[in-house]
Amino acid sequence: MSRSRIPEREIAERPEGFGGPNLSPVGLELAPHEFAEGVYALMATIPPKDNNGVVAGRDAALVIDAGITPEVSAKIRAAVADLTDRPLRYLVNTTYHGDHTFGNAAFPDEVVIVSSRVNKENMSDLAYEKETRSANMYGDGALLDAVTTWRRPDLTFDSHAEIDLGGRVVQLHHFGPGNGPGDTVVYVPDTRTAWTGNFVCHAGVGHMLLQGGPEPYAESLRRMREALPELETIVPGHGPMGDGPAAIDWFIGYLERLHDEVLGSVQAGRRLEETFAVCTNPWAERLDPALSAALARYPVPRELAQEGMLALCRDLHRLNILSTYRLYGSQ
Template sequence: MNVTFDHEIAERPAGFQGPNLTPAGLELIPRELAPGVHALMANLPPKDNSGVIAGADAALVIDAGITPQVARHIRSLAAGLTPAPVRYLVNTTYHGDHTFGNAAFPADVTIVSHRANRDAMTDLGREKAMRAESMYGDEALLDAVTTWRRPDLVFDSSCEIDLGGGQLAALHWFGQGNGPGDTVVHVPSARTAWTGNFVAVGGIAMLLQGGPGPYLAAVRRMRDALPGLEWIVPGHGPIGSAPVALAELITYLERLESEVAEAVDAGLTLEETYARCTDPFEHGLPDSLLGGLAAYDLPQEIARTRFRHAVRELHRLNVLVTYRVRTGRPAR
């Protein structure tokens, strides 16, 4: 039996420690990828990245941050990077660490995302509770989030935003992935895509809804639809090679789906399934991820330890979600 979940499940593995997303100590460092195209990279892993795409007439910001204060930081950076006014804000997912800052953008900024993201943005209290588990003592910062501003404009498959002077931002939805409405922002001039929680470097998946089957299909569609793509800027973690990141994610999801299916067919319990499944990060981080850690404001050994812990915890969560989807058993 297979099921999908309408919302992110609240169940977590025993002792689970999610990624630390508190904005305390967060600085976003601009990195120019092409004329007018800047990644805004978090100085501490694995906090949220952002981006600014500027054309002759307008600029577009990718993701708004977890609090209004972070959103104001993003707006200040954008104003320093381009004279073009920010006219658009894209939400790559509905998750609060990407959208709670929406309300701090002026009303004349059009927020754009996939329809499923807008539809999921209905229960602010629940979403704040979900993100609070990753605040690690800074939960009170979410008190500043009193309004969950939803997208003004939605799309279903793809759309293009013309920023002037030949600068285009193409928005794509390839299917169910980490969430129902994962929005990829492809900037052809930089051969780069912002992928939110959909694709990260190093084969890391944040599998919170739907299971690996739909996710695999969506990742393969992205790979086939954007053959010239060279780089990805994920929602969390370093910039990396798009072909390598997509291939590693496909390998991870294929193995996860196969191993959990075998465990369920053998009648194993959830705890037995954890033990049966391959931990791809048991012996360290892949080379594709290690190279990007030098950009962080941390000694390399500390950065490696933090990332290794975070991705191993995400792997345990992925096994849990896949097991629940496969068995159709309700989450506790």
């Protein structure tokens, strides 16, 4: 079996004691951050809950991701109305995951939903997706009862598309498999800012390998680095915004090391628990200093943000070892 094979569904297995990201919308507030007139990040005030974005041109506005419930979708649409008087015409889904797409159905019919073709193909089983995301609702899974339909994208693209909002062009990119098979990056050239969804987070966060291994993921990131040479800032789907090139470089290095160490462990005949022990853990002692500084800007107790992110990064790392071990061990 090829190490580049992309499974049809994300891995369901989790390491013992895995907590994972808190996707519950309880307590969620979205704070706008202005990059330029008409270009805003909507930052969740509690990390790692979902971030969003708003981009407006002369003629129309675009929103990035839809939230996990209709109630969250309403918050996003209210934020758009507060920030621009341009009509909302487009909604971009950066991934098919429900915390980014369950709110699609709450947007008016005239809002055109856009995403990669692969993302749309993965939006096929609402019950399964709700069950999968409910594992990270931290006791608030009943809120997903409000999600009764899964509106799929109206327009799709394979690798690249552009949306002209009137005097401002927004680029959409699918660089290849990553956290999922269809990750979509939204790039605004005039602000050198990219909304990356689950594809890449702030440097120092090793995001989850849910559908595939580290080799194709790293290659997708290299394509992003080559395609966006003027990129400065990323707004991830979860956690703080940060230096885009630094995040890409850091994550490529992490994935390359993960590949080498897990493959070596499999070839040596080690069991999974032994593989956990021999793989380098970047979070064994502390968070990356730049990530720690970014978390200090959140309006929550610093220790809570730091300790929560450190525990999450350790969980994600163990999941990445497990998923890579299962992929390589099946060959």
